Amino acid sequence: AVNLAARIQDLTKTYVWPILISESTYLQVKDEFDADFADSVVVKGKSTAVNLYKLLGRKGPTDRVQGWK
Numbered sequence: 001a002v003n004l005a006a007r008i009q010d011l012t013k014t015y016v017w018p019i020l021i022s023e024s025t026y027l028q029v030k031d032e033f034d035a036d037f038a039d040s041v042v043v044k045g046k047s048t049a050v051n052l053y054k055l056l057g058r059k060g061p062t063d064r065v066q067g068w069k
Contacts, residue, residue, distance in 0.1 A: 007043035008052065015039070015054070023051035033058055 008020050015038055026035055035053040042049050 003045055004043065004050065007045070008050070011041070011043075011052065015052070017054045019055040020052050021055055023053065026051075026053045031059075 004022060008022060012018060012020055017038070020038060021029070021035065029035075034056040036056060038052040038054045040049040040051050
């Protein structure tokens, strides 16, 4: 899990987004946070693709982080 988190963190540069999360994390936080599907990528150490999500902010229109889409 730690290696996957490190790989995803490295991808924030590629996707120019400050916080990316895996699908398993998204499923745990989807009721509290808004997120958009970003891509499905194969990361080093994995043989299957990992779905990535852009974390947008807490649910609700006023809780979005300024400058985040």
